[in-house]
Amino acid sequence: MRLYIYENKDQVGCWTANYIVRRINDFGPTADKPFVLGLPTGSTPLPTYRELIKLYQDKKVSFEHVITFNMDEYVGLPRDHPESYHSFMWTNFFKHVDIKPENAHILNGNADDLKAECAAFEAKIHAVGGIELFLAGISKTHRVQNTCLKTRSPLIRAPYPRTLVVAMPRPLGIGPDGHIAFNEPGSSLASRTRIKTLAYDTIVANARFFDNDITKVPHMALTVGVGTVMDAREVCLLVTGVHKSFALHKAIEEGVNHMWTCSALQNHPNAVVVCDEDATMELKVKTVKYFKGLMRVHKQLGVDSCLDIDVSMS
Numbered sequence: 001m002r003l004y005i006y007e008n009k010d011q012v013g014c015w016t017a018n019y020i021v022r023r024i025n026d027f028g029p030t031a032d033k034p035f036v037l038g039l040p041t042g043s044t045p046l047p048t049y050r051e052l053i054k055l056y057q058d059k060k061v062s063f064e065h066v067i068t069f070n071m072d073e074y075v076g077l078p079r080d081h082p083e084s085y086h087s088f089m090w091t092n093f094f095k096h097v098d099i100k101p102e103n104a105h106i107l108n109g110n111a112d113d114l115k116a117e118c119a120a121f122e123a124k125i126h127a128v129g130g131i132e133l134f135l136a137g138i139s140k141t142h143r144v145q146n147t148c149l150k151t152r153s154p155l156i157r158a159p160y161p162r163t164l165v166v167a168m169p170r171p172l173g174i175g176p177d178g179h180i181a182f183n184e185p186g187s188s189l190a191s192r193t194r195i196k197t198l199a200y201d202t203i204v205a206n207a208r209f210f211d212n213d214i215t216k217v218p219h220m221a222l223t224v225g226v227g228t229v230m231d232a233r234e235v236c237l238l239v240t241g242v243h244k245s246f247a248l249h250k251a252i253e254e255g256v257n258h259m260w261t262c263s264a265l266q267n268h269p270n271a272v273v274v275c276d277e278d279a280t281m282e283l284k285v286k287t288v289k290y291f292k293g294l295m296r297v298h299k300q301l302g303v304d305s306c307l308d309i310d311v312s313m314s
């Protein structure tokens with residue numbers, strides 16, 4: 001596994017978009033030999049999508065012969081709901097480039113037979129020869145730091161007519177998370193595309209997109225499995241922001257573990273993690289120095305041409 005560390009999320013997006021364009025152009029896709037790309041949703045890939053659109057507008061790439069497969073979709077959310085992953089992908093990427101609608105595959109969370117929908121998705125990936133490059137993101141981890149819990153204290157009730165609500169400090173804790181697609185903690189590392197119940201942490205995290213009302217957040221999703229991602233010939237994991245730093249630590253500094261499904265990538269023969277400085281916050285200094293040193297040496301020796309990508313150009 002390689003780890004590339006860039007200054008900020010925009011540089012990560014710039015590098016990733018240019019890398020995808022390079023991979024597509026080197027592959028030379030045609031109607032008979034399309035380039036198959038796996039794609040994520042979320043805020044993390046947005047700078048990448050913005051840069052990809054710019055590169056398309058500058059005629060540096062065409063998506064005419066690119067086939068995409070998205071990682072996941074909510075169950076039961078109308079396709080045209082602004083928070084569906086269909087809406088996200090068309091608003092933020094597809095409608096701006098020349099991809100053919102029939103080539104952009106997104107799971108249908110409203111299918112009559114969800115199991116058949118998942119099986120058909122896997123079959124389609126197989127039919128086009130598998131995924132060449134899977135772009136992925138991971139969810140954040142929650143570090144609860146002295147936030148307040150509302151509780152009722154009988155001791156300080158009088159002389160107030162009603163029970164008084166007082167704030168009590170909560171102990172520092174770390175919630176389980178760091179999932180890839182919707183492969184929540186405990187997902188099999190050999191899992192395939194399937195229906196998944198969302199973890200409570202994920203529902204709470206995603207409430208920000210649903211008026212902060214957890215009752216509006218779908219509780220189930222269709223998601224590619226960890227095994228589906230691992231089958232891609234290359235995986236590129238994007239990690240930006242300090243809120244992802246603990247997940248990054250779990251992904252690369254500790255062992256492979258189904259409670260941190262992103263850590264499965266340690267077993268992938270061709271995985272690259274691209275992160276920003278903020279996301280390295282929970283890594284050991286020696287880990288950061290090691291990977292930065294590798295980047296420097298590989299660049300000097302010219303053995304890793306993707307390190308030549310100029311991330312300051314946008």
Ligand SMILES: N[C@@H]1[C@@H](O)[C@H](O)[C@@H](COP(=O)(O)O)O[C@@H]1O
Nearest residue numbers: 042043044072137138139181182
């Ligand atoms: N199912 C998606 C994941 O595929 C995504 O990686 C994650 C992170 O989103 P963000 O990039 O906004 O932090 O959100 C959801 O849980």
